[in-house]
Amino acid sequence: MSANRTAWATDVARFARRSRVDLSTETIDELAGHLEDLYLAGRSRGLDAQAARREAWQALETSGLLPLKQSRSFSMVYALRMALRQFRLHPAFAVVTILVLGLGTGAATVVYTIVDAVVLQPLPYSAPDRLVKFWDTNVEKGLQRDPFSPVTFLDYRLLPVFSGAAAWWRPDVNLVDPGLDPARVRTIETSGNLFAVLGVSPQLGPGFPADGPLFSTDLVVVISDRLWRTRYAGDTSIIGRLLSLNGVSYRVLGVMPPGFRFPDEIDVWQRLNWNLAQHDRQAHFMEGVARMADGISLDQARAAADTLATQLGDRFAVSNKGWAFAVVPLLEDELGYYRPALYVLFGSVGILFLIGCLNVASLLLTRALSREREIAVRTALGATPRQIVSQLFAESLTLSTFGAAAGLAIALVMLPIIVKVTPVEVPRLAEAAISGRVLSLAFGLMIAMTTIFGLVPALLLVRKQVASDLRSGERGSSRSVRRIYQGLVIAEVALACGLLVSSALLVRTVGQMTRVPLGVSSDDVTLANVQLAAVSSSEESWRTVGAHHTAILEHLREQPGVFSAGSANFMPMEHGWRGALLRGDQPTVRQQDAPQAQHHSVSEGYLETMGATLLEGRFFTSHDTTDGESVLILNKTAADRYYPGESAVGKEMRSWMFQVGPLGRNLTWRVLPDRRAVQPRTRVVGVIGDVQNVALGLPAEPAAYYPMRQFPFSAVTIAIAARDSATAIHAVREAVRSESPNTPIGAVNTWRDRFNARTAEPRLLMTMLTVFGAVAAFLAVVGVYGLFSWSVALRKRELAIRLTLGAKPLGVAAQIVRHSVVLVAVGLAAGWALVRAADTALATVLFGVSPDDAISMIVGAALLFVAALVASLPPALRAMRVDPVEGLRAE
């Protein structure tokens, strides 16, 4: 007997396990007793043991145990176990949900990590938020970030709002060490207080002497950690050693710590060896950084700088009128385009994440409603609303935990790949790493997801349950449910629309950029930077540079496969030296009253190689030498300005630029009969179509091109048109090696590469936004499909009644579609409002397109509209096929 009893209990327990129900021992005992009684009753009716047993057993099997789960032992652990079991039962649902969540969290984590590293982390200087960058601005000339004059810098440096200020310029420097290949190094020549202003000390060596002079003829340098490791193998005896820079020896005083890159990727910091005061207020070639004094705000510093600008303008009208110092926080200055771009990116990934969340929420909501019966039974069995909510909450907690884990895994895999493949040099990107902050973000997201997914459907269901308990329930299609459903559709469509329109705007931006006429057609031209021979200030030295230069170009043109070659000191999209330029027949005016133009130096063959258009006259030839007449070529803007309505060719121009730098070194000044030297006049021999000589988006400035033979530069870019780029690269190496063996060749690439690099930021942003936009649209359409399907399921009864009452199926379907159209249209309108709300942020990353660009709006909206409409068709068809009887029975 006793053994029999145990057997019943064991069987019940096993059955409960199989049905995945946790029963207490007491309940098992009670059920076992009941079964035993049934068995005994069967036996007493004359059934044999087996039949009686089967009969008793059937009572258990047919009853279904799920509702029996006792609420007394309810706990969160149990709820979690139930949740895991649910996912085992519906693996597809779980996998899809976790994947959507994982992608969302992963993308958000990666972008946040990047934003964190690039924008949010303080710069690696002492009190970096107190540091500001100096730029010269001139509203009249449309200049926002120009270098400034060393003399003017000294005035600003003395303002009491700054506790210190340093300035530098960027010479082109060749580093030559015995036994090592010569190398071009990125150098700045800086005032000796730079590191003191930044508050950073060298990792090795004393650095520039503290409280030492700003400049000194004592030639010393500090080198970067990178140069120290790669070129000198981290040898600590580097301190005190002599380096040969452009043929002059400098003593190494220090090695900066790894990761120190100021003002950018610099390898050698030379201390200034000339007096800042003994220069020209009109020579704009220096950059600077300053530290605001304690207690001084940015506004106060700016006000002080503006006041000084007015004073200087009055005192030195010739040089300083119209110029002012811009005081820009260092971080803002360093990031440039990336700051708004990253915020836009961050915003869009947030939207993507939100869409993912909405999707999962609607999935869970739909599923929860389809589990209504199960929940109804549980409620009837005495499960409290709290328990039901806990149960659903546990399910979403489990989902979001897995989702967050998947997201983190995606982020860990993707981040190094993104950092590696990013085609643009984003400042500080290499420092991006998953950190505690990022982990806490992922955790925060998980909590947010859980709350959204878990609580909304749960509360909704419980409310519904209470409602139907009170028998007031208009089941399923109760108004609140429908309102939530409509809200979800509108939100998904709106967010996706916002993203799609943004990416369409970026696509148009890149399109506009590549369509801007640059005045050159030279995609396949190979470009090589070279720095010719050591420079001293003697005229003889410049003749040597010029001769070397000519020899290299001539040798290059003789190489097989080379069609043409030439060189220039500035490439398209770079601005040349800006200075006064005057018609030769105009009366002499004060320099500051003369109109400004850019001055470029180009060799013969350069304009032809780059594909510039000759409008009039001729290009330069090898006869335009120092022995010949001084000549120049104007761009169209300059020709139109100086000689409107007449031909500029053959006319004369005058300039003051001959006093600055190497430009004009070779010119013999014309001496008048009264022995007064005057500026030489230069004859215009040609006019070319404008070659873009400022940043994209700005109109070309008037420019004068001088022949390189008359105005040689030591740092030039050689342009080579050849059969293919390999031929070109080989030819230029060969020519430089044979004509000037100590000249290193810098970056070699094609014009297309350089152009792409200059538009790389918006391209990258475009690519990412397009991917986000596509994913968002996909998720939104899937979500909308789900929601429409669900809506039809909810309205099944209503539809069935209408069909019974003689409504035409087609009419029913049409009504569903019409309803969808309205919802989607409202969503699109909301999406449009979203874009409008973000237009200030968007405007900073767009080019040639305004944030309310109609085409982008229409394309984005139309795509989404069609997709959403397609998504509403299958549910509409399903509505047509609703069986009237079944619909009625659903109640």
Added chain:
Amino acid sequence: MTRPLRPDERPAFEEAKRGSAELFILALVEDTDLHGYEIARQIELRSEGALTFTLAALYATLYRMEARRWISGRWVEKAGQRRRRHYRITDAGRKVLATQREDWARFVTALGRVAGIRYA
């Protein structure tokens, strides 16, 4: 002969049964302690087989009523026999029972007047 109607084709009956399960149980344990099997058996017998409950529904109802403190259960052990859980009505249960009896009586009277149903 027509086939017997399925439960879902007899909504009135099913609804009534669902709503009245607690009334039956309370009435059964009003005067005497019963265990689950006995309760099921009594309902079946007294309704001449018209009313049956699945195992799960019966015990779920019992547990719920216990949770509401309408009935209380206690384990009774006898030598050589399985321990059984006996249910007995509580004071609260009596009140509920009284109310339900009243309600049902009114309802049945109303049914008789409106729908032409008479006591058998």
